[in-house]
Amino acid sequence: MTAQFMQGNTACAEGALVAGCRFFAGYPITPSSEIAEILSYRLPALGGKFIQMEDEIASLAAVIGASVGGMKAMTATSGPGFSLMQENIGYAAMTEIPCVIVNVQRTGPSTGLPTSPAQGDVMQARWGTHGDHPIIVLSPSSVMETFHLTVTAFNFSEKYRTPVILLMDEVVAHMREKVELPPREQVEVVDRVQTNVPPEWYFPYEETASDVPPLVSFGQGFRYHITGLFHDQRGFPTERLDEIQPWLKRVFAKIHNNLGDILMYEEESIPGARTVVLSYGATARSARHAVRLARARRHKVGFFKPLTIWPFPEEAVERLAHTAKRIVVPEMNLGQLALEVERVAGRHKVRRVNRADGELVTPQQILEAIEG
Amino acid sequence: MSTKLREEHEVYDYLRHSKKFPVMWCAGCGIGIVLGAIIRAIDRMGLDRDRVAMVSGIGCTGRMPVYVDFNTMHTTHGRALAFATGLKLARPDMYVLVVMGDGDALAIGGNHFIHAARRNMDLTAIVVNNNIYGMTGGQYSPTTPQHMRATTAPYGNIEPPFPLCELAKAAGASFVARSTVYHAKELDRLIEQAIARRGFSVVEAVSYCHTTYGRLNRLGTAVDMMRWLKENSVTLAQAEKMSPEERETKIVRGVLLDREGPGYVDLYEEIIRQARAAENG
Secondary structure (H helix, E strand, O other): OOEEEEEHHHHHHHHHHHHOEEEEEEOOOOOOHHHHHHHHHHOHHHOOEEEEOOOHHHHHHHHHHHHHOOOEEEEEEOHHHHHHHHHHHHHHHHHOOOEEEEEEEEEOOOOOEEEEEOOOOHHHHHHOOOOOOOOEEEOOOOHHHHHHHHHHHHHHHHHHOOEEEEEEEHHHHHOEEEEEOOOHHHOOOOOOOOOOOOHHHOOOOOOOOOOOOOOOOOOOOOOOEEEOOOEOOOOOEOOOHHHHHHHHHHHHHHHHOOHHHHOOEEEEOOOOOOEEEEOOOOHHHHHHHHHHHHHHOOOOEEEEEEOEEEOOOHHHHHHHHHHOOEEEEEEOOOOOHHHHHHHHHOHHHEEEEEOOOOOOOOHHHHHHHHHO | OOHHHHHHOOOHHHEOOOOOOOOOOOOOOOHHHHHHHHHHHHHHHOOOHHHEEEEEOOOOHHHHHHHEOOEEEEOOOOOHHHHHHHHHHHOOOOEEEEEEEHHHHHHHOHHHHHHHHHHOOOOEEEEEEOOEEOOOOOEEOOOOOOOOOEOOEOOOOOOOOOOHHHHHHHHOOOEEEEEEOOOHHHHHHHHHHHHHOOOOEEEEEEOOOHHHHHHHOOOOOHHHHHHHHHHOEEEHHHHHOOOHHHHHOOEEEEEEEEOOOOOHHHHHHHHHHHHHHHHHO
16 A cells, blocks of 8 residues: 555546446546546556547447446546436436446536536436436545545446446546555455346346346347336336336335445534534535634534435435534535435525535635534 | 248247237338348358347337347437447457447437447448338438428428448448348348458448338338339449449449458457556566
8 A cells, every 4th residue: 555646537547447447438528538548548458448439428328338248337527528428327227237427527507617616417417317217426525535436436336237426526536635545455346246047037127135136248148138218127128017117116226225335424523513514525625624613613513525415315414404403505506415405404404605606615605604 | 821930930040039029110111121131141150149239229220129139239319339339349259230220320320320430340230221210200311312201301301311331431431231121132141241341331221111201202002112122223233334323313232342451349459468568568
């Protein structure tokens, strides 16, 4: 274990490699491009593949194709590219193909501010694609955390057969920090569940005790069908009500029955706190600092940082709402995750601190909200 | 006809019988003929079906994979080539066939089509060209001939059509061929050659849509449209004897391009070898 000076995007690429990622398809976009650059250099020696596709739609399509071929696969993009990927994110959710999508957010809408940070894609990450499906979204606030959450994103995607979104922001992506990456063998790596039944018994979408059916790759002798249409347990298109509803229930259940595993958050000074600052990503750094400043001034303030943004850590926030008088939610947008906090805690308990002009929310702004 | 007779047919063995029949295509449609041609080509080549993948996009042709016992994937509209690109890179040992309609391949998927050709990605693209969007109800497509009618071209189509094969050749494909669903046996042979050729291979299977395009343009029944394909197509050898004006009005059948050249899959394997050698060196 040696200390290194590393950028967030580099930590993301390193995390992906440690997690077993062997395929990257992407289209260059600031501020995510370093991830593609590093992986284009690193993957071949590991027997992995890199391809720069013609656009972001094709990139995620290739990622899903590679995953069906048995490779752990990812893409990385920023807001405009993420918008283009939405249809195929839905496809991956519908077909339950593991993949990781990194979105290094920048200020938008549209081309926006290409090299300025934002957290404006929180709701798009959850609701960007059409139709009903669950999603897992993780958000790191440091370089070290980026490494770990990238590994976790791959592990969740394999374990739950679902697309996982790593929602970064430009500050974390381009910031350099000292990190100590753990030795490869100390990192827990999860692979998709394989089947032990013969091909004629294999149902790629069967109901299982864990709600996650085993996934075999193309070319392994199982010859099954994958479709974005509603499908039966064998993967064939169906319009039968008694097959559609169970599928929907199962894909929601596989996430919601495992919240204990999926929901990750950090708490600091919560017991006795009258005010809790809830923040994620780069903003959480300002928030934590503000909380510490406020506590030095003898304010009863706690800090809560969700690492899992979606599914939203509802019960934990409900507990905060019971014990604290107020929840302050600073974000680099005009109030997106605050909507979720308000849904759980009630509108009157939440104070928003927002900016969406390409600048970080400062500790001073948060401190004012705590004291105000 | 007895069941026994049907079972003796080479195609029978490749179909997914248990749930997927009858097919969802209109009676008289040409897509089934293309599917038959693909199966006969694979059967003749003796390919291990575990190593055959069929990837499609959306539309009438997009429904083809569900009926056949290969590794099959029905993806999003226009993106089949991009999905297939990822699959092929993950599994270079597999034969990846991509089946698309004209709208799927050339409108929404036009960008992927030219780039798959430019990369010379080792895929076999089979485009069933019926000059129309059939499944969505007969709207004009990038190959609808000028002046013909469609549900979104009630006054006649004013857009010139994409010459699919010329586009594939210009963009960098290795193999380009064309035939029609009337010439089913010729189609099998062309598909066989396309699968055998490394690099990006394109087969245009000229078909028809009697349900929408035929009706809107008063072209008669499926049989009439089939007869039209027979009477208005010529082999490459026949075309060479024609004047350019005369050739213009015909569908030219045969192998239009066949060239060898390195493609992305092989070139990338070389990069892996070099990177590993450097690592170990």
